[in-house]
Amino acid sequence: MNCLKMLHAKIMKCQKCPLSQLRTKAVPGEGSIGAKIMFIGQAPGREEDKTGRPFVGRAGKFLDELFQANGISREEVFLTGSVKCFPPDNRVPKREELLACKPYLIEQIVLVNPRMVVFLGNVAQKFLLNEEILKGRIIFFTYHPAAGMRFPKIKEKMAEDFNRLVDIAQENRLLKSF
Ligand code: URA
Ligand code: SF4
Numbered sequence: 001m002n003c004l005k006m007l008h009a010k011i012m013k014c015q016k017c018p019l020s021q022l023r024t025k026a027v028p029g030e031g032s033i034g035a036k037i038m039f040i041g042q043a044p045g046r047e048e049d050k051t052g053r054p055f056v057g058r059a060g061k062f063l064d065e066l067f068q069a070n071g072i073s074r075e076e077v078f079l080t081g082s083v084k085c086f087p088p089d090n091r092v093p094k095r096e097e098l099l100a101c102k103p104y105l106i107e108q109i110v111l112v113n114p115r116m117v118v119f120l121g122n123v124a125q126k127f128l129l130n131e132e133i134l135k136g137r138i139i140f141f142t143y144h145p146a147a148g149m150r151f152p153k154i155k156e157k158m159a160e161d162f163n164r165l166v167d168i169a170q171e172n173r174l175l176k177s178f
Contacts, residue, residue: 004033004111007104011084012052017100019085019093025052029080029108036174038078038114039063040105040124042144043093049086054079059146063120066145066158070166076176078112080105082124098127109133115174118165120144138172140165 008028014020027044030053047057055063067074083093083101093101105124109117110133117137119125121144128134142161147154169175 002033004108007107007111011104014084014104017083017085017097019083019087019097022088023085024049026084027052027054027081027086028084028104029078030054031074031078031080031112032076033112035076035078035112036115036172037072037076037118037169038080038109038112038116039118039120040128041079041081041120042123042146043081043083043090044086045090045146046086054081055145059144059149062149063145066148066162069159070162072166072169072175078108078114080108082127092123095127098123102127106131106133115172116140116169118142121147138168140168 011028012026014026020026027048031038041055044054045057045059047060048054054060064074082105083097084104087093087097105128115137117134118140120142125141142165143154143158145158148158149155166175
């Protein structure tokens with residue numbers, strides 16, 4: 001088992017915060033260990049909680065559309081969230097939960113070592129932005145796909161953001177298709 005698999009196995013059994021009591025499955029994240037781009041969202045939703053896989057619900061489908069439109073495949077990037085367990089009623093994760101879960105995210109960044117980190121929404125960025133681990137990486141901000149899916153204006157903005165993202169990826173050779 002590689003280190004990432006071991007870390008994910010540990011997350012699946014984690015009980016460091018109260019979200020562990022309510023989850024069905026923890027959602028560590030998914031993608032290639034060699035991924036050059038890591039996407040960090042908020043928290044698993046209901047579908048993710050059922051399946052243990054990130055971005056498989058409606059917001060995930062919208063993210064897939066953005067990927068497809070821009071020639072990005074899920075397999076070549078890494079997808080995760082700021083907490084790994086479903087917060088009841090899809091509420092925003094609490095500060096204590098974010099802090100309890102943060103070492104896992106940091107460890108994922110260490111192991112995957114992405115050149116670019118994309119924040120989907122502002123939950124992860126708020127508590128990670130000043131971390132040493134982000135130094136030297138390209139940081140990119142956009143909206144969460146759950147917002148893009150619901151609000152046409154944000155959808156438009158996300159489409160523009162993804163165009164920019166792909167330009168940066170192309171310049172830095174971060175995607176296979178380029
Ligand atoms: N974070 C999200 O925002 N969505 C997921 O599906 C998993 C993590
Ligand atoms: Fe552990 Fe994170 Fe799940 Fe809390 S949210 S139980 S810290 S894996």
